[in-house]
Amino acid sequence: MSDNPTRQSPPPSRADILRREILDKVAEYYQVAHQGEVFVPGETFIHYGGRVYDERELQSAVDAILEFWLTDGPRVAAFSEALEALLGLKHILTVNSGSSANLIAMTTLCSRQLERPLQPGDEVITPAATFPTTVAPIVQNRLIPVFVDCMLGTYNLNVALLEAALSEKTRAIFVPHILGNPVEMDAVMAFAQAHDLYVIEDTCDALGSQYDGRYCGTFGHLTTFSFYPAHHITTGEGGAVGINDPHLYRIAHSVRDWGRDCWCDHTSPREGECRQRFDWEIPGLEEPYDHRYYYTEIGYNLKMTEVQASIGLPQVDKLPALVAARQHNFQVLYAGLKPYEEYLVLPAWHIKADPAWFAFTLAVREQAPFTRHDLNDFLQQHKVETRYLFAGNILNQPAYRHIAHRIATPLTETDRVLKSAFFIGVYPGIDDAQLKYMLYVFDTFFRERGLA
Ligand SMILES: Cc1ncc(COP(=O)(O)O)c(C=O)c1O
Structure with a gap:
């Protein structure tokens, strides 16, 4: 037996070698095919936004394709964790767009699993100068948007008008940080606390913006992000809901995943992480039911895929x-x-x-x-x-x-x-x-x- 305890790593497999070669070629391809457009004043169109990337995003996406997991998997988990660490939020629920994030956030507050869910006819204060899919989920949930004016210059909701918007039916404020410009969240939160209102921050345009030394998206009960290419980071299409409260997170997760109650991931044991997978009662049935097909929300399927998350991962670092x-x-x-x-x-x-x-x-x-x-x-x-x-x-x-x-x-x-x-x-x-x-x-x- 040798005195040297150093263990040699096993030689790379044929698949590993091929993968490395492919990724090196992708980097080379990036240099040849994606680089080098020279700006010609008056001829080159200056877009208002677009993808900003290098060979790392291309390699990461190709790597995800080579693995071919396709649906929500380890890269999605890593992307969520990276955003949680960055923002200091307990949960990032990745989704397929900022609009889906808004839909999930608003629908979550209408869940019967909450002690006081928002009910049809309840009012949600929001600015009239806005993006359509900030208002759409209010309408889709049969709630009443109460429109307040904005301020020219900031283009944000005028917080001085919140008081005038209040009624007995007011239950929530849906507040977008328009075009990255932070809303006065101290005033919004103080008003919400005084009147027992939920706050959703639409941070789709404002990832990285700060108010009073805190990231936008860390003030409200729920927050939403978009990773569409014009945004601060991109996954192509993509978005996320940020949540601290574990109960709201469970509900939002369920709304995203078909409305099902089960939260176990793909790798969980047969009987589920809860060890109760086959232990759920359905009225009219004597035998217990499978938690994976047990629905506590009227949900959707709005999940992010591995390829999207693989592009987002290097973006978070940048x-x-x-x-x-x-x-x-x-x-x-x-x-x-x-x-x-x-x-x-x-x-x-x-x-x-x-x-x-x-x-x-x-x-x-x-x-x-x-x-x-x-x-x-x-x-x-x-x-x-x-x-x-x-x-x-x-x-x-x-x-x-x-x-x-x-x-x-x-x-x-x-x-x-x-x-x-x-x-x-x-x-x-x-x-x-x-x-x-x-x-x-x-x-x-x-x-x-x-x-x-
Ligand atoms: C304020 C705001 N909310 C929501 C969205 C919707 O995001 P997505 O395009 O990812 O659906 C956008 C889109 O730019 C937006 O600007």
């Missing part, structure tokens, strides 16, 4: 750098557009907010001698992508004109958003040369009209 790039781009645009404040409302944020900006939002002032359309048309013609601020006023959208709702206070600012707001990109795919060109296009627009 989040600080991605946020820093967004903040840098925002600052450059802010400084460059400051001279046009007479005509454009520049973004505003709360003193306690540290936004991980989703985009750079502007509103054309009423007295400006040009319209939003004029400016957007000019920008688009010069290859700078613009977008309007989501639904503007959701009540003006065809699908939402006829929904049961209540308007708490006049939606004056929201209507200004509808008429005059738009955004341009700050995502990390925009570099300094592109920022310079974007500002040059603005300068040209103003110069041509004798306004600069």
Whole structure:
């Protein structure tokens, strides 16, 4: 017997060797096929958002394909854990989109398993300047959205109007951090506590944004994230619900997974982690029933897949750098557009907010001698992508004109958003040369009209 206790690792298998070769080739492929688009001012389109990735995301996705687990598996678990650690949330429930996350969050609060579930006809306070799938789950759960006005500049719900929106039926606040700009969550939570309301934070646009030194998404009872490519990190399609409370987590998990009560993972023993898998009573049946087919919620199947999570994993590591790039781009645009404040409302944020900006939002002032359309048309013609601020006023959208709702206070600012707001990109795919060109296009627009 040798004196040296060092054990030699077994030689790599043929499969391991092939896998390594494939992943090396993928890195090479990335360099050849995904790199090297040279920015040509006036010719290259400057998108407002998009995937930001390198060979690691490609390798990770191919690796997941080689393993071919496909459905929710170890990579999904690792991705959830990485986000839990980052945000300091107890549970991250991964899903297939931010819209699904919103649906699950709202549906969870309507569960019969809660002591005081939200009931049809109960009211949920939310801003009218919003993304449609923040309002859709309120309507889908037969609840009544109560719309409050926003503030031009921050584009967030005006917390000073919460009191006016309150009624005996108010049970929850669904609050989006619009375009990465943190809402005053201390005020929202104090109001919610005073009136025993649930709070859902729609953090789909605001992963990495902070308010008062805390991540957005860590204040409310439930929070939602989107990993669509324009967002801070991407999994292609994808999203998550963040939850601290274990009971709410169990319900949300069930709503995501067909409504079934069983929470065991794929690798759990035959009798389940609870050791009671075949021990469930169903009325009208003398024998016990299988927990895997025991439904305590009216649910969906909204799960994330391994390939999605495999792309998300390297993205989580990159989040600080991605946020820093967004903040840098925002600052450059802010400084460059400051001279046009007479005509454009520049973004505003709360003193306690540290936004991980989703985009750079502007509103054309009423007295400006040009319209939003004029400016957007000019920008688009010069290859700078613009977008309007989501639904503007959701009540003006065809699908939402006829929904049961209540308007708490006049939606004056929201209507200004509808008429005059738009955004341009700050995502990390925009570099300094592109920022310079974007500002040059603005300068040209103003110069041509004798306004600069
Ligand atoms: C505020 C807000 N909520 C929800 C969503 C929906 O996310 P997803 O596109 O992943 O469904 C978005 C999408 O960008 C959003 O901006």
